Amino acid sequence: MRSAVFRQWYRDLAMGVRFAFTGGREGWVRAALTAVGVGLGVALLLLTAAVPNALSTRGAREEARQDRGIGYLEDNIRSKPTDRSLLVADTDTEYRHREIRGRLLEPEGEHAPPPPGLDEFPAPGEMIVSPALAELLKSDAGKLLRDRLPYETAGTIGEAGLIGSGELAYYAGAEGLAQRIDGSVVARIDRFGATEQPADEEMDPILLLLVLVVFVVLLMPVAVFIAAAVRFGGERRDRRLAALRLVGSDGRMTRRIAAGEALAGAVLGLVFGTGFFLLGRQIAGSVEVFDVSVFPSYLDPSPGLALLVAFAVPAAAVLVTLFALRGVVIEPLGVVRTARPARRRLWWRLLLPLGGLALLYPMVGQGSENGEFNEYLVTGGVVLLLVGVTALLPWVVEAFVARLGSGPLSWQLAVRRLQLSSGPAARMVNGIAVAVAGAIALQMLFDGVEGRFTQSTGKDTARTQLELSMPDDLPVSAVSQELKRAKGAEAAAALSDAELSATAKDPEEWVRVTVGDCAALRELAKISSCRDGDVFTLGASEDPVTAKLMTAGNTLYFDASYSGDERGAEIAWKLPDALRKVSARADTLRPGTGGLLATPSALPAKAEDQLSTTVYVRADPRVPDALDEVRNAAVAIDPLIRTWEWESTTRADEFTDIRTGLLVGASAVLVLIGASLLVSQLEQLRERRKLLSALVAFGTRRRTLGLSVLWQTAVPITLGLALAMTVGVTLGAVLLRMTNVEVSVGWSGVLSMTGIGAGVVVLVTALSMPPLMRMMRPEGLRTE
Template sequence: MRSAVVGQWYRDLAMGARFTFTGGREGWVRAVLTAFGVGLGVALLLLTAALPSVLSGRDAREAARQDRGIGYLQNNAESKPTDRSLLIADTDTEYRYQEIRGRLVEPEGADAPLPPGVAEFPAPGEMVVSPALAELLGSDDGRLLRERLPYRTVGTIGQDGLIGSGDLTYYAGAEGLAERLDGSVVARIDRFGSSTDQPEQEVDPVLLLLTLVVFVVLLTPVAVFIATAVRFGGERRDRRLAALRLVGSDSRMTRRIAAGEALAGSVLGLLFGTGFFLLGREVAASVEVFGVSVFPSDLNPSPSLALLVALAVPAAAVLVTLVALRGVVIEPLGVVRTARPARRRLWWRLLLPLGGLALLYPMLGQGSENGEFNEYLVTGGVVLLLCGITALLPWIVEAFVARLGAGALSWQLAVRRLQLSSGSAARMVNGIAVAVAGAIALQMLFAGVEGRFTESTGKDTSRARLELVLPQDGSIGAVGEKLRRAKGVAATAALSTTQVSATAKDPERWLGVTVGDCAALRELARIPSCRDGDVFVVPDPADPATASLATAGRTVYFDPSYSGEEPRAETAWKLPAGTRKATGRADSLRPGTSGLLLTRGALPAKSGSDLSSTVYVRTDPAVPDALDEVRNAAVAIDPLIRTWEWESTQQAEQFTDIRTGLLVGATAVLVLIGASLLVSQLEQLRERRKLLSALVAFGTRRRTLGLSVLWQTAIPITLGLALALAVGLTLGAVLVRMTSADVAVDWASVLSMTGIGAGVVVLVTALSMPPLVRMMRPEGLRTE
């Protein structure tokens, strides 16, 4: 008995599958449209399944090329060269807001370690570069960068030495680095790669919440689109099932046949999706989104996740089809749905968003201090709230269009069509409404917690844009003068710092010393009058000892020595009688400056060996690429000058990474939204091709039909976006309160996201106009 039931199920499912591929041209078109829509969603799901592989590959290559903090050699400036030692200098730079990783290398022995991805060391004056950097240097946009990297390219860095296909990296040959070895900028190493496992950092629960919500919000529209795609051609399918009832099949058999059609379409969609994914995998190397690039070999979906996608998509297709048929009575003489449908009920549709709120409610006010969030409750709550849109929107569309009255002919055609098939119209905009609601909620969540992960740097970018740190053997006077004459420079402030002690041996009290010309010192303190040779003291309220140590006539010592060390030549210096007090500026270029301020003429001749020198540059906004012009000038002076761009605020790296991942994922989902909406629009037009042709044959103007199609799109999308706005604001407010942050709505961002959703629909509608014109020809009345 059981085998007979299984056999009957198999035969019915197989019959449905045959209908998918043997229904003539109409059947194939319907199958291809369904497979295309499902395939787009499957491709994005496979991309998501490949994320663990992408992240692990990037992290492994980043760790393999590490040359900082990997052993004792680089930490000892007095280390000796060996057959396995390599001198390496950090020359990272930035070009038009793109980070470039640079290293100068000088092997000291035959067995010096090669950097990952490099076949042989470049000679002095030569360099090996990443493919992306080679492309940039060869383009017109790379003119300024070519001036900064005056090396001859002799090779390419392989994939093992790059974190992504768009990575900008170079290794240049150098000589004489041993004389500048400091264990910081210039290091001596004997291998590449992390030497020890880094301790796992504890992740802030709010960051985990952000990551979880990002994944849920980005993947939920994908699931909605797949569910919509498997229902393409639903009206024709129901009429075909009615014909089967006429020849003797019962209602259960027809549902199994419909399930077989959905199963076959979803399997075909899996094949399409795999093809889309493999195609996208091959072109991934040439694509960079928000500074993130990957290698095709990294895009390997996790086998378990790929299997889950392969099983979940067909199962969901069958489930959606069976649920959709529950509201349709298929009889031998037709489909009851062609009559006026029963009004949709509201009560059960409200259970989804209310259930979502109920799951999220226990975590309100939890924040970072009260433990981690329950990932299952978060996922379930967000999914229920977003899926509540798909349940509420059909009811809202039906209730709204039922009350619409008379108007222009195009309006009447659109309204009547919506009154007869409001469910199809709602399904078309379900995905975009879910995506917009999720985007609004995420924007509110990011805005609400941004202050937690953003801190002020205390730097005034109107005072300086670049900070150039000189090597210890650099001449601050010469460098400052050359930079002052560089293109794009409006003003410079060259400052050096060191310390003096109260005693020559084993000192216990210290005093900070800042050296610069009068103009540079005025960037730190309020000095009434100044000339070369003057000395000033800025008291430190938090350290009363400063006043007693910085007294005119007091002897202090530069470069004191300690017991057990080799003897040093301490430099004694007596503070001149003309030492004057100065007041630190509230907007000092270096906040917290105190101690002695010396003009260069007052600095003892033998005390300059231990100075740390920095040049602050204020750029000219009228000069294009002023920042890069200054960087070029600095490299021309000394390649080891480190350049830092000032920012008024800085964000936690993990928070920035999550936001970047959101932007990349949102871009992929937006492409899916547009493509899926276009397929859905074309499918609906194809379903109404004969009707459109008949209306044209009876004299209806094409302009009227075109406007009716626009109204049929505009009304549901307006209702969908209004619902998305309400659900998005509600979900966003709940998520923000879960982090114990204050709820605030940035209406400009919220409305811009809503506008982006509407813009996608407008673009899709515009792209569907040419097919609409072709479908309105009288030839559309032909049939087989």
């Protein structure tokens, strides 16, 4: 019995497959449109399935080229040259807010290993660059950068040494780095690669919630579009099925044949999707989105996920087709769908979003203090709420258009079409509505929890924009003067630091001294009068130990010695008899600075060698690319000078990575939405080609028909976006309550997400106008 049922299903499905490919031009066009629609969704699913491998490959490449290790400070200061050792200096920089990874290399042994991506070391004065950096240096936009990298390009870094095709990186040859090993910038190593695996840190539950919601929100529109694509040409298909009833097939057989047609389109869509994916993978190698780039080889879906897509898409096509035909009565003389359909029921459609809220409700108020969120409840709840959009929208469109009345001829044509068949219009809008609803919810969630992962640096970016860390062997005064004269620098303040101890050997008490000229010290404290040779105390009353050490006439020591360690400089400094107390500025350049403030001539001889110096530069707003001009001046002084651009706030790396991933994924989904909407629009116009041609033949103006098509798109889109805003705000509010954050709606963000969705629809509608004009020609009445 079971074998007979199986054979019957097989024969019916096979017949449907044959109809899909042997039904003449109409059958081929429908199969091609279905395959394109499904293929776009399959391509994005395969891209999503490739994300884990891309992330792991990028991480492995990053670890393989690491030139730092645990115990780096002490190990490198005491290390000795070997047959495999090489010296590496960190010269990372930025150019027009783009990060550039830079290293100076000096091999010491014959068997010193080159970094990944290099076959040999560059000679002094030469550099090996990434392809993206080579392209930038050759362009007009790279003129300033060419001045900063005064090396001759001798080759390009291989893929094994880069984490992305758009990464800017270089390795340059150097000499004399051994004398500059300082435990922070210059190191001696004997291999590349992380010495120890970093300890796995538990991710904040809120970040895990963000990841889950991001994946669901990005993949739901894909599923909706695939479900809509397998229903392309539904009305023509149902008329063919009525002909099958006329020659003797029963209702169940016709449904299985229809499922076979959908299965053929889905399988062809898998082929198209694979082609789209391979094409997109090659394009991805030359595209950088939000400063993220990959190599095509990174985008390699895992076999398990690829097989899941290969089986899930055809199975979904069959199920969606059978579900769609549940309310269609196919009789030998026609399809009952052509009569006025029964009104859609609302009650079961409300169960979906209510069920989603019921799944999410137990986690309301959990925050990050009560453990991880239940991933199954989160996924199920978000999916049900977004699927609720697709279930409610047909009912909303039908209920709304049923109440529309008279108007211009174009309006009447559009309204009558929607009243007779609102389902296809709602299906076309479903994907964009789901995407907008999810985007609004994510926008609210990100805005709500951003403060948790954002901290103020306490830095006033209006006073200083660039911080430069000087190598210890540079003369502070000379460097400071050169940077003050640099193009792009409006002002510069050099501040040096050192630790002073109470005893020359084995000290247990310390105080910090900050050294700078009077102008620089005034950036830290309120100083009325100042001249070279003065010493001040800052915050002396806050710490008894510091107050005791900062006593006039007391003797303190630079670079004290420790038992069993190398002897220090032990430079004694007797504090002057006059120490003036000052208070910190409210907008101090260094929040939390305390101890001694001293001008240069107040220090003992040779004390300058014990200072670590930082220069703070305020850029001249009148100079274009002022920050890069200052960086160029710093590199001209010494390539080991490190620079950092000030920011008023910092965000957690994980939060930033998730937001970047969302933006990249949303860009891909947005492209899919536009392409799928265009295919869906063209399919609907193709279905109405003869009707449009007949209306034109009877004298209807093309302008009237064009406006009617616009109205048929505008009404469902407006209703869909309104519903998306409602569901999106609701979902966002629930997610915020789950994270124990006060609910607030950023209406600017909500409206911007809605506007982006509307903009995509307007663009797609404009692109569909030329085909519409062609379909209105009298030739459209011709039939085979």
